[in-house]
Each structure stands twice: as C-alpha cells, then as structure tokens.
Amino acid sequence: MNVTRLIEADLLTYCNAIRYELFGFDYLSGRRLMLDIDRKFQPGGSYFKRLDGSTGFRLPGMERSSRGRSWAIHDSIMDMPWDDVRIYKMFGLHAGVNTFPGRKREQHL
Numbered sequence: 001m002n003v004t005r006l007i008e009a010d011l012l013t014y015c016n017a018i019r020y021e022l023f024g025f026d027y028l029s030g031r032r033l034m035l036d037i038d039r040k041f042q043p044g045g046s047y048f049k050r051l052d053g054s055t056g057f058r059l060p061g062m063e064r065s066s067r068g069r070s071w072a073i074h075d076s077i078m079d080m081p082w083d084d085v086r087i088y089k090m091f092g093l094h095a096g097v098n099t100f101p102g103r104k105r106e107q108h109l
Contacts, residue, residue, distance in 0.1 A: 015070035024094035030085030034099035
C-alpha cells in the first residue's frame with residue numbers, strides 16, 4: 001500500500017499563506033500571485049503607492065508585515081480578488097519557499 005504523506009490546504013488570508021511558508025509548505029497554485037504581491041508592495045510598486053492612509057487598512061508601513069498586507073488586501077488594494085491559493089506540505093520536508101523575503105517578524109508568527 002503506497003501512502004502519500006502530504007497535507008493540502010486552502011488559505012483564507014494572505015498572512016496565513018506567509019505563516020504556512022514558515023512551516024515548510026509549498027504552493028499547488030498561487031505562487032506567482034504571491035510573488036507578484038510582494039513585488040507590488042515594494043517601494044514604487046502599485047500597492048505600495050496605494051498605502052496612502054485613505055483608510056485604516058491602507059496606512060503607510062503596512063507593506064512591511066504580512067498582517068498589514070493582509071488587511072490592505074482585504075480592503076481591496078488589489079485589482080483582482082485574492083483567491084485560488086492552495087498549499088501543500090510533504091511530511092518531513094521543508095519546501096524553503098519565501099514569497100515575502102523582506103517581512104518584518106511578527107509576534108504571532
């Protein structure tokens with residue numbers, strides 16, 4: 001009997017995706033989207049420019065944490081919905097994925 005030793009998950013928020021990356025998960029779908037989000041939150045990027053303080057979820061500096069980015073995404077900072085992001089983890093293996101290399105370490109992680 002061949003038993004696949006992996007976990008699959010659907011994610012509800014951006015910050016959960018970043019958290020699961022730290023636990024060694026990889027993407028079944030959505031990796032390019034996650035990399036694009038990081039690029040657009042960099043100085044000069046379209047999401048970075050939208051962190052203009054127009055709402056409590058778009059405050060300057062929110063680009064530095066997954067929680068801040070997640071709230072901005074919830075506030076429709078993106079031009080499309082954040083969806084179809086699926087992850088998996090092979091038991092005993094760490095995928096080494098990091099779609100937010102400049103993240104500020106948050107206490108809840």
